[in-house]
Amino acid sequence: MKPMTKNMWREIGASRGRFIAIILIIMMGCLTxxxxxxxxxxxxxxxxxxxxxxxxxxxQLMSTTGFTPKDVQTAEKVAGAHAEAVKFMPATGxxxxxxxxxxxxxAKHSVNQLDLVSCHLPHAAxxxxxxxxxxxxxxxxLGQTFTFGQxxxxxxxxxxxxxxxxxxxxxxxxLRGATNVGDGTVRFxxxxxxxxxxxxxxxxxxxxxxxxxxxxxxxxxYEHARDRQxxxxxxxxxxxxxxxxxxxxxxxxxxxxxxxxxxxxAQQQLDAAVAQVAQxxxxxxxxxxxxxxxxxxxxxxxxxxxxxxxQAAKAAETHYTWxxxxxxxxxxxxGESSKRIAAIANVFPVFFFLIAAxxxxxxxxxxxxxxxxQIGTFKALGYGKWAIAKNYLGYALLAAVIGGIFGxxxxxxxxxxxxxxxxxxxxxxxxTVRMQWGSAALAVGFSLLATVGAAAFVVRRELAExxxxxxxxxxxxxxxxxxxxxxxxxxxxxxxxxxxxxRNLFRYKSRMVMSIVGIAGGCALILCGFGIRDSIIASGxxxxxxxxxxxxxxxxxxxxxxxxxxAALKHTAQYQSSTAVAAETAKLRLGENSVAxxxxxxxxxxxxxxxxxxxxxxxxxxxxxxSGAVISEKTAKLLGAQTGDRVRVSLTGGKQTRIKIATITQxxxxxxxxxxxxxxxxxxxxxxxxNALLVRLxxxxxxxxxxxxxxxxxxxxxxxxxxxxxxxxxxxSMSSTLDPVVVIFIVMSGLLSFVVMxxxxxINVSERIRELSTVKVLGFYDRxxxxxxxxxxxxxxxxxxxxxxxxxxxxxxxxxxxxTTAQVMFPLTIHWPGYVAAACLMAxxxxxxxxxxxxxxxxxxxxxxxxxxx
Numbered sequence: 017m018k019p020m021t022k023n024m025w026r027e028i029g030a031s032r033g034r035f036i037a038i039i040l041i042i043m044m045g046c047l048t049x050x051x052x053x054x055x056x057x058x059x060x061x062x063x064x065x066x067x068x069x070x071x072x073x074x075x076q077l078m079s080t081t082g083f084t085p086k087d088v089q090t091a092e093k094v095a096g097a098h099a100e101a102v103k104f105m106p107a108t109g110x111x112x113x114x115x116x117x118x119x120x121x122x123a124k125h126s127v128n129q130l131d132l133v134s135c136h137l138p139h140a141a142x143x144x145x146x147x148x149x150x151x152x153x154x155x156x157x158l159g160q161t162f163t164f165g166q167x168x169x170x171x172x173x174x175x176x177x178x179x180x181x182x183x184x185x186x187x188x189x190x191l192r193g194a195t196n197v198g199d200g201t202v203r204f205x206x207x208x209x210x211x212x213x214x215x216x217x218x219x220x221x222x223x224x225x226x227x228x229x230x231x232x233x234x235x236x237x238y239e240h241a242r243d244r245q246x247x248x249x250x251x252x253x254x255x256x257x258x259x260x261x262x263x264x265x266x267x268x269x270x271x272x273x274x275x276x277x278x279x280x281x282a283q284q285q286l287d288a289a290v291a292q293v294a295q296x297x298x299x300x301x302x303x304x305x306x307x308x309x310x311x312x313x314x315x316x317x318x319x320x321x322x323x324x325x326x327q328a329a330k331a332a333e334t335h336y337t338w339x340x341x342x343x344x345x346x347x348x349x350x351g352e353s354s355k356r357i358a359a360i361a362n363v364f365p366v367f368f369f370l371i372a373a374x375x376x377x378x379x380x381x382x383x384x385x386x387x388x389x390q391i392g393t394f395k396a397l398g399y400g401k402w403a404i405a406k407n408y409l410g411y412a413l414l415a416a417v418i419g420g421i422f423g424x425x426x427x428x429x430x431x432x433x434x435x436x437x438x439x440x441x442x443x444x445x446x447x448t449v450r451m452q453w454g455s456a457a458l459a460v461g462f463s464l465l466a467t468v469g470a471a472a473f474v475v476r477r478e479l480a481e482x483x484x485x486x487x488x489x490x491x492x493x494x495x496x497x498x499x500x501x502x503x504x505x506x507x508x509x510x511x512x513x514x515x516x517x518x519r520n521l522f523r524y525k526s527r528m529v530m531s532i533v534g535i536a537g538g539c540a541l542i543l544c545g546f547g548i549r550d551s552i553i554a555s556g557x558x559x560x561x562x563x564x565x566x567x568x569x570x571x572x573x574x575x576x577x578x579x580x581x582x583a584a585l586k587h588t589a590q591y592q593s594s595t596a597v598a599a600e601t602a603k604l605r606l607g608e609n610s611v612a613x614x615x616x617x618x619x620x621x622x623x624x625x626x627x628x629x630x631x632x633x634x635x636x637x638x639x640x641x642x643s644g645a646v647i648s649e650k651t652a653k654l655l656g657a658q659t660g661d662r663v664r665v666s667l668t669g670g671k672q673t674r675i676k677i678a679t680i681t682q683x684x685x686x687x688x689x690x691x692x693x694x695x696x697x698x699x700x701x702x703x704x705x706x707n708a709l710l711v712r713l714x715x716x717x718x719x720x721x722x723x724x725x726x727x728x729x730x731x732x733x734x735x736x737x738x739x740x741x742x743x744x745x746x747x748x749s750m751s752s753t754l755d756p757v758v759v760i761f762i763v764m765s766g767l768l769s770f771v772v773m774x775x776x777x778x779i780n781v782s783e784r785i786r787e788l789s790t791v792k793v794l795g796f797y798d799r800x801x802x803x804x805x806x807x808x809x810x811x812x813x814x815x816x817x818x819x820x821x822x823x824x825x826x827x828x829x830x831x832x833x834x835x836t837t838a839q840v841m842f843p844l845t846i847h848w849p850g851y852v853a854a855a856c857l858m859a860x861x862x863x864x865x866x867x868x869x870x871x872x873x874x875x876x877x878x879x880x881x882x883x884x885x886x
Contacts, residue, residue: 188346392486535816538769
């Protein structure tokens with residue numbers, strides 16, 4: 017081994033603590049950067065693998081007239097399509113008559129396979145497999161009898177539970193969709209043998225394309241390819257809809273043909289009788305009262321048959337409803353969640369890594385500067401610049417490669433899997449995490465820049481000096497008067513040790529700045545972790561606590577039935593009040609920008625503020641103007657609209673108009689447009705028709721909400737009831753999905769802060785070991801020697817925490833802007849526990865470093881430290 021190589025290994029052995037600290041800082045930076053960057057793609061890849069393994073349909077088709085084998089053939093005419101017709105219907109069942117999505121199980125089908133959790137699939141006629149949610153949330157057990165409501169179109173209504181399963185159609189554990197039975201919300205699904213469903217035809221057509229399964233289900237390539245296939249399917253089904261309608265009409269006509277023939281025969285007989293009467297009377301009498309009565313009866317029968325034919329023709333009209341994976345309950349929300357994590361990963365780990373790289377750069381720089389005497393000796397012995405530089409470049413390169421590669425690989429393989437394992441909001445996933453080579457290369461590249469780049473920069477600067485100058489120690493910086501000295505009353509009250517500490521702080525400004533930056537960066541990252549969580553929770557709290565003040569929305573069939581619905585509500589113990597509104601859905605457009613599914617509310621009474629509190633972004637309360645609309649803040653941002661702009665509003669019924677934006681209101685979840693009755697009339701020239709009730713209720717349990725929804729449906733005047741509690745639960749679920757990421761951020765930030773603080777203190781002590789030994793020789797006690805250094809650390813920690821609070825707020829705000837979606841915006845909110853936790857953690861780290869430093873200074877070799885460099 018060459019002498020310079022031996023020297024490098026000796027240097028590593030002599031400064032093991034520093035070498036390990038550099039590796040740890042780089043490793044944590046790369047681990048967090050690559051690991052968190054891989055989390056978003058990992059979630060998408062894992063779900064893609066899961067739904068591919070279970071053969072989730074790419075397209076689902078529902079028809080008003082059901083599906084026959086000809087429909088399956090029509091779908092499979094599109095190249096690569098595999099179609100299966102399934103019997104599906106909503107029904108009520110169980111102890112509380114909950115809404116259940118019932119599917120017909122066919123062992124031959126391969127699309128939308130069940131992921132069996134326990135026992136087996138239904139093989140006998142009296143067996144049923146329930147959603148695992150029925151077991152976990154509703155307490156059903158194997159072997160129990162499950163009873164469906166009598167209205168369910170089943171050949172039998174009592175089934176034995178033989179298994180529990182998950183379905184790729186319902187990836188979100190909290191969502192099962194909406195329906196028009198029960199309380200309007202599907203609670204879980206059930207699979208019974210297809211032969212037990214008493215329907216004449218299948219009601220759902222599942223279509224899967226083998227060629228699409230290679231792509232990530234959330235990737236743009238998949239969506240574009242699926243849309244092309246969807247277009248082909250729609251073209252193929254256009255003539256099929258016409259043919260199906262004609263076939264059903266022909267079948268209905270054939271069924272009514274005997275009746276029509278009887279009426280035709282009766283008419284002929286009646287006409288003959290009338291002719292006979294006329295002939296017998298010599299033309300003086302055209303009919304008789306009896307014949308007239310018979311004709312009237314015949315005309316009535318003809319009219320009834322004609323009406324029946326029209327009704328049959330109307331029922332035979334075939335209309336299709338198309339949906340893709342994105343329309344399945346929770347599927348898009350999962351994608352939005354992974355996008356939020358990816359958006360956070362574009363900011364947080366980058367800042368984390370920059371702090372790590374900055375501290376690494378400082379550490380390497382100080383290390384080379386300390387070795388200037390050694391560099392001078394090598395030059396005096398005749399070693400070339402490159403030979404000397406390799407000694408330090410190799411040291412830095414080794415630390416960067418070990419920390420960078422290990423951190424990148426370990427982070428890529430562990431953090432995403434940890435997040436997926438804690439992602440309880442969805443069904444169990446097949447964890448699929450691919451190596452993010454781009455992120456890993458970027459992380460290792462920055463690590464090399466921070467280490468090898470720093471070493472090259474300082475070595476080049478040091479090698480420019482001669483051997484004699486290098487072998488002499490650098491002259492210590494001269495002390496200067498500081499600002500505190502000019503404040504005489506305060507300065508005179510400080511003791512000697514305090515004065516020395518404050519002078520040293522400003523004497524070594526670069527050290528002070530780096531310490532504050534390192535501590536502030538760690539504190540900011542910890543605070544940011546708490547801030548992300550608090551802000552997501554605050555979006556729901558502010559929306560459903562400060563803005564939305566009602567607890568339920570009741571959809572009316574007819575505005576004339578408002579009084580009967582309100583009467584039913586008053587019999588509820590938790591009922592407080594209600595108000596009628598005209599609730600519609602519209603699409604808004606301004607220039608090239610548009611927002612679909614905007615909720616349009618027009619109140620019918622003056623007490624609207626009790627149900628929806630409108631206020632400007634600065635908090636000023638608003639009232640609905642007589643002209644113009646009030647639009648929600650997020651909607652305005654998506655449209656790029658400002659007060660005074662005129663937006664095109666297209667209601668779902670087809671009516672369109674342009675409305676001026678009168679003002680913008682605070683809103684965090686969803687898109688809203690509010691109009692006063694006068695503004696609505698001015699816009700569309702007619703009065704807004706009330707079709708919904710906003711209802712204020714006291715706290716209700718789930719059972720009480722279900723019972724109220726059932727009672728309202730039984731009145732026959734209600735289409736459905738939706739509760740704000742369900743929307744709150746969705747926001748809480750969204751928050752919980754980010755909890756693993758936030759925990760990782762806080763833990764990794766804390767570790768980084770500790771290593772940074774320890775490393776900076778270690779450098780500080782190493783650079784000032786002669787000074788500290790001198791103080792110790794002068795008779796200072798061990799505790800006084802420790803405080804000589806740590807008093808500076810305490811001041812720097814306090815300053816770093818204060819600066820970190822500011823940086824943490826700014827970083828949190830920026831991340832929230834990146835994580836905002838089309839439906840949700842997050843207010844910057846950091847509660848006091850976050851500030852306290854960040855400060856306490858930094859204080860704890862300072863105390864630990866103080867203890868370690870104290871032990872080190874107790875055993876310092878004063879004689880060796882005070883030896884002069886000869």
